[in-house]
Each structure stands twice: as C-alpha cells, then as structure tokens.
Amino acid sequence: MKAYRGWLLPLVALGAWWLASEYGWSRSGLWVSPQQVLATAIHEVASGHLWVALGASLARDLSGFAIGAGLGLALGCVLGLSALGNRLLGPSFNTFKQVSLFAWIPLISVWFGLGDVAKVVFLSLAALVPVVVNTADGLRNVPLPLLEVARVYGYSRWQSLTLVRLPAALPSIFTGLYLGLIYSWLATIGAEYLLVSGEGIGNTLIDGSEHFRMDLVLFGMLVIGTVGWLLNSLARLAERRLQRLYGTF
C-alpha cells in the first residue's frame, strides 16, 4: 500500500479537476476538461505531431548534452589535474558560471540566430557547467592515502592518473554528467521557448498558448515532465550500477 501513497495527491487533483469540468464550475473559455486533454493527446500521437516535436527536442537535447559534456570533461580535467591550468582558467570559469544561463540568450541569438545552432550552443552551456565543476572537484579530491598507495607500488604519473585518480573521481564525474543531462533537458524547453523557431516540444507549448488551446499546453507539460522523469530514471539506473561497484560514494 505504502508504494501507492505518492499517487494520492495527483489522483485527488485529477478527480477535482474532472468534477469541476463536469459541473461547469468555471465559465472561462480557457478551462479544459481532462477528457479534452486526453483527446488532444490521442490526436497528437496519432497524427505524428508529437513524434516530430519530441524527436526534434530530443535530438537537440542529446547533441547539446554531448557537446557540453565532452567539453566539460576536458575542461574539468584541465582544472582538476593541472595546477597551472587551474591558475590560468579557474578564475575565468568561476566568473563565467556566476552568469545566469538565460543571460546568454541575447548574445547567443545575435551570434547564432534563432535556429538549431543557437539552441544547441545554449544547451551545451547548460550541460557544461555541472560537468566541469564535478569533474574538477572529483579529480582534486582524490584521497591522499590512496595516492600514497600508488607511490608505494612505484606507479608512474600515468598509472596514478588512469588507475587511481580517474577511478576515484568517477562517482563525482558521474554526478556531473547526471546533472548535465537534467540541466540540458530543462534548458531545451527554455531554448525553444526563448529562441522561437522550428519544431520542438517547447514550440508545441507556445502554439497552444498563442491559440488559447490549454489542452495542448497541458499535454505539452505532461510530455516534458515524462521525458524529464525518464532521463532521470535512466541516469539513476546507471548510478545504481556504479554504486554497486563502488559500495557507497
């Protein structure tokens, strides 16, 4: 029974919504019933609109994430492993990450327009920051006792790096990737909303709002939440596998 407690609130809300629609408690034209949202959902799925929009969003999300995470890993390694790199790039990066992500939108739209390139740039920035921070932290905070073990057994610098520092930092690096994945999905919707052009699930939301179609808006929100939840579960699964290997983080 306990496992189902979490469903209580949403079900009550759904019930109240249904009752409110059924008895016509609201006269607003913007009020839609659960049945209407369901009909819209079926229509969007059947007509293929959903798949086009979702496919465009996910492709953007994943390419932005891949670029941001790749650059983030590289920069994180430089900051975490090299004292010189940290002195040269650390202060700039720390300043850069203080600038709210959305403050980049005007610059990005001037430089890259409103199309896919601009959006992917924005998404990769969103993924970059947590990956850099966690990769650098993980590499910097490798326990000294373990590095001493490497010294005792005559490990070369390369052996210490690949056989001790990287594996010791892996949980932290993974946390960075996990956050990067979540952030870039949130940023995908933001980018589609603010850099309006082309297909995407964020554009579905905008269409709905511009045409006063709340059923479409609610459907879009539902899809966004579900995708976020799926990405989250996927990352959790990977994290649990890693945890089994490492014991506790």
Add this chain to the structure above:
Amino acid sequence: MQANSLVLDHVSKHFTQPNNGAALQVLDDIALNIAPGEFISIVGASGCGKSTLLRLILGLESEFEGQILLGGRAIRGTGLERGIVFQDHRLFPWLNVRDNIAVGLKNSPLASAAKQQVVREHLALVGLERFAEAYPHQISGGMAQRVAIARGLVNRPSVLLLDEPFGALDALTRARLQNELQRIWAQENITMVLVTHDVEEAVFLGDRVVVMQPNPGRIKRIVDVGLPHPRQRSDARLVALRDDVLGDFLDA
C-alpha cells in the same frame, strides 16, 4: 653486516611548522639495527613519532637527517622491497579483493601468468580464496586488513612495515589477526617492523620491543623478548614483560 639487514643510522626528523616557520623535532637520533627475518615492535604513545619513522623507512618522506640502509644501501624513495600495511586498509574501492592484491604487482617484473599465480597464493595465505571477487565494502574490517597484508606481501619484500595495522579492529578480530600475522611471519621468513600503541601486541609479536617516548620522539629502551614463536598469550613470561613495558608509560 648481513644481506638484508635494516639499519637506522642516527635518524632525526624535523617538521617546519606552517604557522610560524619554526622547526619542530619529531624524531631524535634513532639508532637501530634490525636483522633479516627479525620481528621488531615499536611501541609508544601517540605523538612519539613512531608512524613518522615508518614513513621514513617506507620512503614516503625523504627529508631527514642520518641514514636508513637496507642491505647496506641507503633507501631512496619508495621501493617494492619494502611493503606496508596501513591502519586504514587503503584498498581501492573500485577493485575486488583479487585485483586489490594485484595492485602491489603492477610494476613487478613478473610475467602476467606468474602474477596471477602469486596473487592466488597470497589469497590462500590470508585465507580469502572464497572472497576473491568481493569488493572492499562487502567484506569486514578484519578481512580488508588481511587483503592489505596480502597486498603488502605479494612482492615478497624483504621488509614488511605495519603501521598500527589492527588499531581499528575489535578486540576479538585483533587477537585472531595477531595470531595469523605470527603464522605468516614464520612462514614467509621476512623482516617485520610493527608500530603499535598496544603493549600486549608489541610483546606478543616482537622479538624485540622498541619503547619510544615523545617530545622529541626517541628510543627510551629496547626490550629483548627472547621467547620462541609461536607464543601463547597466557605465557607468564609474556605477561610479566607486558607489565614491565606498560610500567614505562604509567610512570611518565
């Protein structure tokens, strides 16, 4: 002088204090000749520099006065001929028991098949064949320390250094591992230097017990135990020696 004797030749060590730059002496003129195959216990209160002394022999700290000679040659940095068991087992959490033992062999000249064979032998030596695939978080503290002992021994070092290896274990596990260490020492016939604050452990295992005192760390006296191994804990002569050494600390 014998082939693999370990000689501490008037070793002193100063640390520079970070706040005022003043030198703090932690070891003062430690002189000790350790014969090959001897079991030396170094016992002292915390702060007497006994762990620092072990780090010097291990080669993790290279700034000190005097000389440390192994087989007549001054030690330089770490080396596979000196193994170590730390108080915290320091196993790599991402490797299983077998691979953790193999860490010691990473830079050994042995061929890969020989390495596997040596790891198997050492798994057997510490009685952990059944746990070869287990990860450090899946085994008890006592088992982890046995893995650390196996890792310290895989290179067949001429000296095994033990830095309070059983200090973090419960009394029953500690007693069992002390027996096991005694058996391994007899079987492998290598020099062991054990640092401990447990007087009973020092007397039970050591051929000689080096009693240290702090500020600065120096040797107070060296007690010759002179009893054959394997020993019984309840042996009246051991108990008398323990009380004798314990007296050194209770007086102070």
